[in-house]
Amino acid sequence: MTTNNGTYIEVEPGIELYVQDVGTGDPVVFIPGFTFTTDVFSEQVQHFSQTHRTIVIDPRSHGRSTMTVHGNDYVTHGTDLQKVLTALNVDNATLVGWSFGCLTVWEYVRQFGTNHIKSLVLIDMPPKSLSLQQDVDWVEGNLDDLAAAYTNYLRNSKGQRDFISAYATGVMVQRDLKEEELTWIVDQSLKTPYYIAANLFSSGLFSDYREEATSSSESLPTLYIVAEHWAERATNYLAKLTPKASVKVLGGHFMFWEHSQKFNEIVTKFLEENK
Template sequence: MAKESYIEVEPGVELYVLEAGEGEPIVFIPGFTFTTEVFQEQLRHFSKTHRTIVIDPRSHGKSTITLHGNEYITHGTDLAKVLETLQVKSATLLGWSFGCLTVWEYIRQFGTDNIKSLVMVDMPPKSLSLQEDQDWVEGKLDDLAAAYNTYLRNPKGQRDFISAYATGVMVQRELKEEELNWIVQQSLQTPYYIAANLFSSGLFCDYREEARVASESVPTLTIVAEHWGEVATAYLQKLAPQGKVKVLGGHMMFWEHSETFNEIIEEFLSA
């Protein structure tokens, strides 16, 4: 059974952490407004062989909702505090979506000495580009600006944004009503005004140098969704050629295709 704990990363701000299993540590960081719940299948699977840790970032899930620090520089220092408090050494860090930004920011601030390997799930290291025909990016500048201005201004907009993203990008099959409701409720645990700040912070990040350095320093695997497959693979082969790339499912492939995803991770960790 997983152990629950709260780790104070600064006075008045606690992060919720789930931990199970023993062995070499693997740490999961969820993406934009999502929580430990999305990694339940990974927690169950990897805790049989690894010390498995899953984190709610600040203002996500059961962690403290705070009006400050909702950007990825602070999220990187939060991750460092969690690892220090739990005495985690030589960890595999797995970030999904904007959780990758937390990992790259950690690397920017603290290097890779305490990292054994990296798994980056479906996030380009730079979200915006004027060279969209060459670069793997999250989307066109105008489209992302419209998403920010249209959706992330009130709770209904946040619901509509996540619902559309879930059905159009996250999952390939048709979602049951209760599944879609669960995904949307995951996101709504982060208030819309904080979600808007996280969204804009994430889109303006540039971690290309950290991605390159990381791939040269530690074994690195990037798993990308099928709709990115060709452009993302070509982009990463140029930016970080020493890293490995796998293509699977949609943006939330670890949930929809959990067995295949876990097998890919197992193979990478045992190499």
């Protein structure tokens, strides 16, 4: 089904994903992170659709896609991505994942390989979220802090709101947010109910895609864009795990929104170098 603003693609009976598909040329597919939506990539859609077929997806239980208690994990999200690409006749695409959206990309690689992918852009996400060597490895955070986020915050809507608000101001951006900007960011997340957000959070934290990160970077041009706050650790970690990948450092976790022009320039150069 098509609307004035986008397309709905049924990935299984009763479950539709909302997709924006704009522009012509080599396809670039953007996948948002944990509980976020197509709207976060508005500056990228405007920029890249001038030269590329630009596709942005609301994963299941995100944004305008169907809310469902089934399949809120990154194994299913990887399968959903393949179904969307097939329905849209997309081949040889550059996949751009942000945060937990990177897990969707790596899960796609795990299930379907890399034959139909041209290149990868992975925004600020380690391929394994947790580690007993949390002081050495590039991970999502301290084990106790992440456990507290799950048990203390993602148990009701207020907790989810407080969690995203703190994350937005402390990690996502580097400047003071205007009240309306913070409200918009939090409202993005709250489109996903807290009980689904909790499932996605635990699925993401217990994922391990180190093998897919290594293998895909061996066969495909791969670019990581990591935030400044953990740049040294991330860069050192990736140099060992994915030595053939390129790594750029920019802003905070939401750098493509806060520093959209610079981000778009980095990705444009990468796409041009790997036509």
